[in-house]
Amino acid sequence: xxxxxxxxxxxxxxxxxxxxxxxxxxxxxxxxxxxxxxxxxxxxxxxxxxxxxxxxxxxxxxxxxxxxxxxxxxxxxxxxxxxxxxxxxxxxxxxxxxxxxxxxxxxxxxxxxxxxxxxxxxxxxxxxxxxxxxxxxxxxxxxxxxxxxxxxxxxxxxxxxxxxxxxxxxxxxxxxxxxxxxxxxxxxxxxxxxxxxxxxxxxxxxxxxxxxxxxxxxxxxxxxxxxxxxxxxxxxxxxxxxxxxxxxxxxxxxxxxxxxxxxxxxxxxxxxxxxxxxxxxxxxxxxxxxxxxxxxxxxxxxxxxxxxxxxxxxxxxxxxxxxxxxxxxxxxxxxxxxxxxxxxxxxxxxxxxxxxxxxxxxxxxxxxxxxxxxxxxxxxxxxxxxxxxxxxxxxxxxxxxxxxxxxxxxxxxxxxxxxxxxxxxxxxxxxxxxxxxxxxxxxxxxxxxxxxxxxxxxxxxxxxxxxxxxxxxxxxxxxxxxxxxxxxxxxxxxxxxxxxxxxxxxxxxxxxxxxxxxxxxxxxxxxxxxxxxxxxxxxxxxxxxxxxxxxxxxxxxxxxxxxxxxxxxxxxxxxxxxxxxxxxxxxxxxxxxxxxxxxxxxxxxxxxxxxxxxxxxxxxxxxxxxxxxxxxxxxxxxxxxxxxxxxxxxxxxxxxxxxxxxxxxxxxxxxxxxxxxxxxxxxxxxxxxxxxxxxxxxxxxxxxxxxxxxxxxxxxxxxxxxxxxxxxxxxxxxxxxxxxxxxxxxxxxxxxxxxxxxxxxxxxxxxxxxxxxxxxxxxxxxxxxxxxxxxxxxxxxxxxxxxxxx
Numbered sequence: 001x002x003x004x005x006x007x008x009x010x011x012x013x014x015x016x017x018x019x020x021x022x023x024x025x026x027x028x029x030x031x032x033x034x035x036x037x038x039x040x041x042x043x044x045x046x047x048x049x050x051x052x053x054x055x056x057x058x059x060x061x062x063x064x065x066x067x068x069x070x071x072x073x074x075x076x077x078x079x080x081x082x083x084x085x086x087x088x089x090x091x092x093x094x095x096x097x098x099x100x101x102x103x104x105x106x107x108x109x110x111x112x113x114x115x116x117x118x119x120x121x122x123x124x125x126x127x128x129x130x131x132x133x134x135x136x137x138x139x140x141x142x143x144x145x146x147x148x149x150x151x152x153x154x155x156x157x158x159x160x161x162x163x164x165x166x167x168x169x170x171x172x173x174x175x176x177x178x179x180x181x182x183x184x185x186x187x188x189x190x191x192x193x194x195x196x197x198x199x200x201x202x203x204x205x206x207x208x209x210x211x212x213x214x215x216x217x218x219x220x221x222x223x224x225x226x227x228x229x230x231x232x233x234x235x236x237x238x239x240x241x242x243x244x245x246x247x248x249x250x251x252x253x254x255x256x257x258x259x260x261x262x263x264x265x266x267x268x269x270x271x272x273x274x275x276x277x278x279x280x281x282x283x284x285x286x287x288x289x290x291x292x293x294x295x296x297x298x299x300x301x302x303x304x305x306x307x308x309x310x311x312x313x314x315x316x317x318x319x320x321x322x323x324x325x326x327x328x329x330x331x332x333x334x335x336x337x338x339x340x341x342x343x344x345x346x347x348x349x350x351x352x353x354x355x356x357x358x359x360x361x362x363x364x365x366x367x368x369x370x371x372x373x374x375x376x377x378x379x380x381x382x383x384x385x386x387x388x389x390x391x392x393x394x395x396x397x398x399x400x401x402x403x404x405x406x407x408x409x410x411x412x413x414x415x416x417x418x419x420x421x422x423x424x425x426x427x428x429x430x431x432x433x434x435x436x437x438x439x440x441x442x443x444x445x446x447x448x449x450x451x452x453x454x455x456x457x458x459x460x461x462x463x464x465x466x467x468x469x470x471x472x473x474x475x476x477x478x479x480x481x482x483x484x485x486x487x488x489x490x491x492x493x494x495x496x497x498x499x500x501x502x503x504x505x506x507x508x509x510x511x512x513x514x515x516x517x518x519x520x521x522x523x524x525x526x527x528x529x530x531x532x533x534x535x536x537x538x539x540x541x542x543x544x545x546x547x548x549x550x551x552x553x554x555x556x557x558x559x560x561x562x563x564x565x566x567x568x569x570x571x572x573x574x575x576x577x578x579x580x581x582x583x584x585x586x587x588x589x590x591x592x593x594x595x596x597x598x599x600x601x602x603x604x605x606x607x608x609x610x611x612x613x614x615x616x617x618x619x620x621x622x623x624x625x626x627x628x629x630x631x632x633x634x635x636x637x638x639x640x641x642x643x644x645x646x647x648x649x650x651x652x653x654x655x656x657x658x659x660x661x662x663x664x665x666x667x668x669x670x671x672x673x674x675x676x677x678x679x680x681x682x683x684x685x686x687x688x689x690x691x692x693x694x695x696x697x698x699x700x701x702x703x704x705x706x707x708x709x710x711x712x713x714x715x716x717x718x719x720x721x722x723x724x725x726x727x728x729x730x731x732x733x734x735x736x737x738x739x740x741x742x743x744x745x746x747x748x749x750x751x752x753x754x755x756x757x758x759x760x761x762x763x764x765x766x767x768x769x770x771x772x773x774x775x776x777x778x779x780x781x782x783x784x785x786x787x788x789x790x791x792x793x794x795x796x797x798x799x800x801x802x803x804x805x806x
Contacts, residue, residue: 047524048511050522050777051510051511051513052507052510054514054747055509055510055513055514058506058509058510058513059503060506062509063503063506066501066502067495067498067499070498071495074494074495077491079486079488080231080232080486080487080488081230081231081233081237081483082215082229082237082483082487083234083238083241083480083481085242085244085476085478086225086227086476086477086478087224087245087248087249087474087475087477088223088224088225088475088477089118089223089474090223090474090475091473092117092473118218118223121225121474122216124251125214125216125225125244125248126211126214126216128204128211130244130251131206131211131214131244132200132203132207133247134210134240134243135203135207135210138243140203141202141206145233145236146209213230214229215227215228215229215230216228227245227248228241229241229244230488234482234483234484235482237480237482237483238482241480242479245476245480248474249472249475252473252474253474256473263463264460264464267456267459267460267463268460270456271453271460274452274453275453278446278449278450281442281445285439285442285443288439292435292439307425308425311418311422311425312422314418315418315419315422318414318415318417319415321411321414322408322411322412325404325407325410325411325412326408326411326412328407329401329404329407329408333401353385354382354385354386357381357385358378358382360378361375361379361382364378517747518750518752519747519748519749519751520744520749520750521776521777522776523773526744526771526773529751529754529755530755530771532742532768532771533591533770534771535588535592535595535771535772536584536585536587536588536772536773537584537587537773537776538581538584538585538588538618539776540746540775540776581621585621585625586625588618588622588625588741589625589626589629592622592741592769595739595769595770596738600715601716601739602711602714602717602738603711603719603737603739604622604716604718604719604737604739604741605638605719605730605733605737605739605741606618606622606718606719606720606741606743607721607723607734607740607741607742607743608724608742608744608749609723609724609725609742609744609753609754609757610723610725610748611723613723613743613744613748613749613774614743615720615721616639616644616645616720617648618741618743618772618774619645619718619720620635620645620648622718623718624680624682626682626715626718627677627680627681627682628680630681631681631714631716632714633681633683633715633716633717633718634674634683634685634710635682635683635718635720636710636718636719636720637656637684637686637687638657638698638721638730638733639687639721639722639729640658640687640688640691640694640697640698640722640729641694641727641729642722643656643687643688645684645686646684649677651675652686653686653688653689654688654689655673655686655688655689656673656685656688656689657685657687658687658688658689658690658697659688659689660673660688660702661691661697661698661700661703662697670709673686673688683714694729695727695728695732698721698729698733703733703736704736707736719733721734724760725753725756725757731760731761731764734761734764734766735764735765737766739769740766740767740769741770741772742757742768742769742771742772743771744771744772744773744774745775746774746775746777747776
């Protein structure tokens with residue numbers, strides 16, 4: 001027996017938990033009574049705790065349901081792998097004078113000390129524009145494995161649950177060994193700002209997924225940025241991270257060379273236009289020359305011009321020749337001029353011969369005379385020679401004049417012929433002047449375009465060299481490698497977080513439901529909402545079982561209005577006289593006797609708002625306690641609609657109150673209908689047969705005179721009446737009673753219904769003496785707890801044998 005009692009004492013007591021929680025609330029509240037105990041804080045915390053206790057299974061159910069659902073959900077989630085790359089953001093450098101400056105000195109900006117620059121790079125890294133380029137680079141739009149769970153992750157939900165609590169092996173699982181062909185990186189496309197909007201919309205789901213799984217972490221006190229990405233496939237995770245890093249570096253380089261790039265684009269476009277214009281101009285020039293039968297209008301290639309130039313030169317030569325022949329002819333035509341010219345030409349030969357002959361003759365004359373034949377021969381020869389010279393001279397003069405005249409005529413004719421050809425060629429050349437002008441215009445346009453094209457080609461090459469030599473201030477420090485083990489999901493942490501959150505949700509829901517609950521649950525509610533005194537609090541049977549107030553022997557016989565096997569009611573105050581229920585009714589008796597000024601009330605009406613609130617049980621036990629106090633008590637069943645007191649005392653209900661009112665019964669007949677209970681001072685008057693008009697019977701003058709006669713015979717008359725919300729019987733009887741006891745079942749009767757019933761009584765000039773809270777869950781701080789603790793100690797020493805240890 002002692003071992004059983006020790007085991008009972010070791011069991012956890014919820015009432016002790018109540019006391020601990022209330023003490024904690026007192027310490028947190030501070031101030032007020034009891035050494036810093038706040039009464040307001042105590043009341044509020046007690047109301048919250050009561051709300052939770054009343055819906056404890058709801059809180060437990062919500063907590064367990066959400067926690068289990070989260071555990072199953074997390075167990076069904078696939079493992080994820082994280083890859084990380086690192087980039088370095090250095091000082092940004094610029095070239096003075098723009099990208100095309102030659103020999104410029106590199107100048108570093110203040111980007112290293114400007115937090116906005118570094119934060120801007122962080123935003124660019126996680127921005128949609130850069131991630132769109134990543135999606136296009138990896139061609140995610142045509143990759144089916146990006147959103148698909150890897151086939152290598154084949155663990156079941158149950159296996160994941162075991163692993164979550166370290167029951168199925170280690171948490172770290174090697175990455176699945178698969179061929180690295182999940183993604184193939186292409187060349188990085190142009191900046192996303194130049195993309196088509198339709199294509200951007202198609203890539204938006206991939207961009208959102210990348211943003212959700214991408215992790216950007218700047219390293220403290222450095223210019224390093226860690227780029228992380230999580231995915232169910234380790235190969236995809238590493239490729240995405242490396243592609244993000246490469247695209248980020250390239251985007252920064254494009255930004256730095258944006259001016260040169262723009263200039264290159266403009267120059268490339270202009271070069272293409274000039275090449276087209278030059279090609280078209282040359283074609284037009286060629287077609288023009290062909291249509292006009294001109295190879296070229298330059299002096300070296302144009303045949304018309306060349307012929308005109310040649311004729312001009314020939315004409316000049318012919319003019320000179322004609323002028324020379326004319327001058328020679330005119331000079332020779334002068335008197336003696338031709339002879340002198342001929343003589344000058346022939347003088348040397350004839351004179352020499354004649355001189356020689358004369359010299360010979362002179363020699364001969366020295367030896368001979370003139371008549372010497374040889375001298376005569378020489379004279380004859382000299383004469384012949386002179387004659388021949390004269391004839392020859394004349395002939396020569398004639399020939400000379402003839403030749404000069406002929407030469408002049410020929411030169412004149414040639415000049416005239418050449419002049420005719422020159423005039424014709426000149427006319428032809430004049431006809432081509434307009435064509436020459438147009439040709440030269442076309443030629444000048446082509447030459448200008450060629451010159452500009454050559455200049456642009458040279459500038460484009462120089463600009464390309466400058467772009468190739470531009471330094472990038474952002475570089476990749478470490479590329480990501482394929483992770484070997486998963487980093488998530490952290491299933492156990494999710495469950496651990498879900499448990500307190502679901503508990504808080506359950507508590508909040510319980511408090512909220514309690515806030516929505518419009519019923520009366522405690523003495524404080526009666527005082528707060530109705531300004532009525534509480535005459536007694538009847539605890540609930542289930543609450544007593546939880547508190548183990550009866551040492552574990554509480555039975556269904558303590559239930560309110562509970563029938564036993566033979567159909568009779570158990571009267572608590574008689575069957576369990578030491579129970580907290582019995583003590584509660586005794587407390588009700590004491591409150592009732594002290595409620596009236598000048599003496600205890602004689603006619604006591606017990607009513608309620610709704611049916612089945614325990615008013616009949618309260619009336620029975622109240623009457624029994626009054627009789628146990630030494631007073632003569634009459635219990636009247638005033639419920640002529642649903643009478644039940646005859647069942648409580650196992651009495652015959654063939655005659656009763658309705659019989660007395662409806663008949664002219666004498667005093668002796670009335671006393672015969674009243675039954676005395678078990679040698680006690682309690683008497684019971686049952687309801688009798690149900691009349692067709694109960695309200696008329698109860699509101700009659702005979703009922704009033706009957707109560708007066710009972711008041712002279714009995715010290716207390718307790719009347720059980722129907723509920724006020726259904727019938728007016730109770731209101732009619734209330735006008736005849738000295739005290740009205742209002743029974744309210746805790747957690748059932750609404751405040752509005754109680755107000756309406758109270759207003760109905762006030763309208764007829766009847767006030768409620770007090771309220772009895774029935775079937776209420778009590779806590780450790782309630783005054784009834786000390787009583788049940790006392791009997792708990794008694795049970796531990798006497799075994800509820802009825803012996804008072806004191």
